[in-house]
Amino acid sequence: EDKVVQSPLSLVVHEGDTVTLNCSYEVTNFRSLLWYKQEKKAPTFLFMLTSSGIEKKSGRLSSILDKKELFSILNITATQTGDSAVYLCAVRANTGNQFYFGTGTSLTVIP
Amino acid sequence: NAGVTQTPKFRILKIGQSMTLQCTQDMNHNYMYWYRQDPGMGLKLIYYSVGAGITDKGEVPNGYNVSRSTTEDFPLRLELAAPSQTSVYFCASRWDRLNTEAFFGQGTRLTVV
Numbered sequence: 001e002d003k004v005v006q007s008p009l010s011l012v013v014h015e016g017d018t019v020t021l022n023c024s025y026e027v028t029n030f031r032s033l034l035w036y037k038q039e040k041k042a043p044t045f046l047f048m049l050t051s052s053g054i055e056k057k058s059g060r061l062s063s064i065l066d067k068k069e070l071f072s073i074l075n076i077t078a079t080q081t082g083d084s085a086v087y088l089c090a091v092r093a094n095t096g097n098q099f100y101f102g103t104g105t106s107l108t109v110i111p
Numbered sequence: 112n113a114g115v116t117q118t119p120k121f122r123i124l125k126i127g128q129s130m131t132l133q134c135t136q137d138m139n140h141n142y143m144y145w146y147r148q149d150p151g152m153g154l155k156l157i158y159y160s161v162g163a164g165i166t167d168k169g170e171v172p173n174g175y176n177v178s179r180s181t182t183e184d185f186p187l188r189l190e191l192a193a194p195s196q197t198s199v200y201f202c203a204s205r206w207d208r209l210n211t212e213a214f215f216g217q218g219t220r221l222t223v224v
Contacts, residue, residue, distance in 0.1 A: 004153070034212055042115075042201065042215035043154075088153070090213075097142055097161055098169065099213060101153040 002027045004091050006102035013109055017079050021105045023089030024071040033065055033072050036088040038104065043088055046074070079109045113137050117202050117216035124192040124223045132187040132219050134202030140214075141207040143185040144169075145177065147198040148218075154201065160185055161207070192223045 007022045025033065032050045036043035047056040049065035049072060056063050060079075065072045076083055086106050090099040115136045124130055136143065141162045146154040156169030160179040174196055176188040185204075189196060199220050203213040 009151075036215075041217045045212040045214070048212055090154075097159055098156055099144075099154075101146075101155075103151065103153040 002091075002093065002100050004089055004100045004102040006087075006089050006105050008105060009103065010106040011108070013079055013107070015079060015081060015109055015111050017109075018075065018077045019079060019107060021074040021076075021087050021089075021107070022071060023074070023102055025089075025091045025100070026070065027091045027093050027100055029094040030067065030070075031092045031094045034090045034092070034099070035063055035072070035074050036090065038086040038088055039084075046087075076107075079107075081109050081111055083107060084109045115202055115204055115214050115216035117200075117219050119219060120217065121220050122222070124189075124221065126192060126194065126223060128192050129188070129190045130192070130221075132189075132200055132202075132221075134185045134187065134216060135183050136185075136202075136204040136214070137183065138204065138206070138214065139182060140204035141182065142205045142213075143179065144203045144213065145175070145185070145187045146201045146203065147171065147196075148201060149198050157187065157200075189221075194223050197221060197223045 004025045035046040047063045052067040060077045063074045086104040088104045089102040118133045144159045145157040158177040160166045202216040205213040
């Protein structure tokens with residue numbers, strides 16, 4: 001059965017800390033892995049990863065994929081209160097048109 | 112561009128009532144999806160569509176129906192609402208190129224009492 005597992009489930013840090021969020025997957029015929037940030041409403045897209053070892057970076061956020069070990073990490077450096085959100089990982093397979101979502105990691109950044 | 116628009120934003124239904132959640136997108140995306148999100152759980156796929164006239168079941172289709180008569184619209188129908196259908200519903204769409212992300216609507220919070 002295809003599945004995506006995220007850890008930790010929740011995390012509380014202080015502003016300025018660095019955090020690492022994990023996503024492991026077991027999906028047949030992997031095509032891509034996506035990270036989304038969900039605040040109060042709709043998930044918003046952060047990164048899409050298709051190749052191992054190539055880091056995607058956007059400001060203080062970065063992500064990398066390891067297709068051999070079947071996981072990805074999302075790093076956030078110098079966290080700010082605005083980073084507080086649920087971070088969702090989704091994996092898309094080559095077959096079918098579905099995205100398999102993890103349960104998310106709830107990040108709370110306190111001043 | 113409005114992107115993906117869902118209506119209504121909130122709704123309370125009584126057990127056994129029916130309703131349609133509307134979803135429309137103006138990006139000419141062929142692929143559209145309906146998800147439900149329960150507290151502490153990930154997004155579960157209800158139904159999806161790869162183009163007008165084509166729909167398929169996802170992980171949790173029971174109790175729901177969909178139609179796709181146009182590229183823009185993908186309504187989700189609940190025929191006999193049950194408390195287990197209390198959830199937040201998200202509609203999403205994406206282009207049909209190889210690697211594209213999904214764009215989400217703002218969600219519909221449905222409570223069945």
